[in-house]
Amino acid sequence: MTIDSEKTILLNIYCSEITHAIHTAEKTAERNPEALEDEVEGLRKTIARLESRLGQLQKTPKSFPQIKFKNYKERKRILITGGAGFVGSHLTDRLMEEGHEVIIADNFFTGRKRNVENWIGHPNFELIHHDIVNPLLIEVDEIYHLASPASPPHYMYNPVKTIKTNTVGTINMLGLARRVGARILIASTSEVYGDPEVHPQPESYWGHVNPIGPRACYDEGKRVAETLSYAYAKQENVDVRVARIFNTYGPRMHLNDGRVVSNFIIQALQGEPITIYGDGQQTRSFQYVSDLVEGLMALMASNYTLPVNLGNPTERTIGDFAKHIRDIIGSNSKIKYLKAQTDDPQRRRPDISRAKTELNWEPEVSLKEGLEKTIKYFRKELQHAQLSEAEESES
Numbered sequence: 001m002t003i004d005s006e007k008t009i010l011l012n013i014y015c016s017e018i019t020h021a022i023h024t025a026e027k028t029a030e031r032n033p034e035a036l037e038d039e040v041e042g043l044r045k046t047i048a049r050l051e052s053r054l055g056q057l058q059k060t061p062k063s064f065p066q067i068k069f070k071n072y073k074e075r076k077r078i079l080i081t082g083g084a085g086f087v088g089s090h091l092t093d094r095l096m097e098e099g100h101e102v103i104i105a106d107n108f109f110t111g112r113k114r115n116v117e118n119w120i121g122h123p124n125f126e127l128i129h130h131d132i133v134n135p136l137l138i139e140v141d142e143i144y145h146l147a148s149p150a151s152p153p154h155y156m157y158n159p160v161k162t163i164k165t166n167t168v169g170t171i172n173m174l175g176l177a178r179r180v181g182a183r184i185l186i187a188s189t190s191e192v193y194g195d196p197e198v199h200p201q202p203e204s205y206w207g208h209v210n211p212i213g214p215r216a217c218y219d220e221g222k223r224v225a226e227t228l229s230y231a232y233a234k235q236e237n238v239d240v241r242v243a244r245i246f247n248t249y250g251p252r253m254h255l256n257d258g259r260v261v262s263n264f265i266i267q268a269l270q271g272e273p274i275t276i277y278g279d280g281q282q283t284r285s286f287q288y289v290s291d292l293v294e295g296l297m298a299l300m301a302s303n304y305t306l307p308v309n310l311g312n313p314t315e316r317t318i319g320d321f322a323k324h325i326r327d328i329i330g331s332n333s334k335i336k337y338l339k340a341q342t343d344d345p346q347r348r349r350p351d352i353s354r355a356k357t358e359l360n361w362e363p364e365v366s367l368k369e370g371l372e373k374t375i376k377y378f379r380k381e382l383q384h385a386q387l388s389e390a391e392e393s394e395s
């Protein structure tokens, strides 16, 4: 018997032992309240024995990444919508490594099975091919609601679907949270501030968004998602957390993501012109994905219920960023200026005072370190894509 199948069997025994234990204890309590203590003591011993065996098995070499052992009281069942996506898959890794049970619901519009393949078959992991525009009936303790395309070309590709995901999808997830009493974290965005008139942006700023522009499907979709969250919190007592996520980058971004970090790196690696939309004077502040994941987990664990900005406050112009990437890669790509995008926010930088005070969180990964890892990832992805192309043309 393999270690993994032994673990599965043990986990099943564990679950049925606990269910059986509850029934027995209930019956004993009715018949003979004094005997209840002995009963509970016996059960504690059984659980301790099973936990110790499971703990031993966790330490033995296996095909999955190492995870911590959590007992049944500490281990949570966590749903991540969009868990096979760029951010969702990194969050999956962290929560799995912590020893939780992770259930991913993803429609694979921008998510990929590849992002979570290292967990497929793990007893703590489940991948559901599901579009959250349809209701999902499962039992969970926490929900990270990340499902939505986040890159402008992706969310503008099917604006109606983007709105549905952020409105109907969010209603479905808030409904699920209400039914099962789960805490839910909604992934909102810096885009709720639109093209900001206040700089840097604190959470108290209400934003400057064009409700009928090409970005509105996402911006307004996320603004409604926030409104829905607080309506459910007020009216239905749902325990909500709202993260306003600023520009994030890192490995597992799609080659066709279309956002600035991936575009510039790929263009520089291939010696193609680096495309700047507009004059390049617009600014952004980039955070590495592992910082974001730590921020999301800290927010979920905290008692703070108002929106919290999660981003790196180091700001750069896009023109400067293009040259920076070209220099690190040592590329001789030219810079090519294209038409500015409609409603493109001209500056963006998070005020993270709230995250620092309430979550004791701030980003730790420098742009240099983050870009090195990301460039390495894209180099491999490009090689992989070239190999696949060559294989296809041969066959």
Ligand SMILES: O=C(O)[C@H]1O[C@H](OP(=O)(O)OP(=O)(O)OC[C@H]2O[C@@H](n3ccc(=O)[nH]c3=O)[C@H](O)[C@@H]2O)[C@H](O)[C@@H](O)[C@@H]1O
Pocket: 150, 151, 152, 189, 190, 191, 218, 245, 246, 247, 248, 249, 258, 259, 260, 261, 263, 264, 275, 276, 277, 278, 282, 284, 318, 341, 344, 345
């Ligand atoms: O990366 C993110 O996390 C954010 O990405 C987008 O927001 P945006 O800031 O417009 O992201 P990009 O498409 O990466 O654009 C950043 C800036 O670079 C410019 N850009 C982009 C791509 C390119 O090839 N060239 C270029 O100059 C854009 O015009 C924009 O000014 C999403 O709308 C946000 O929800 C998301 O949080």
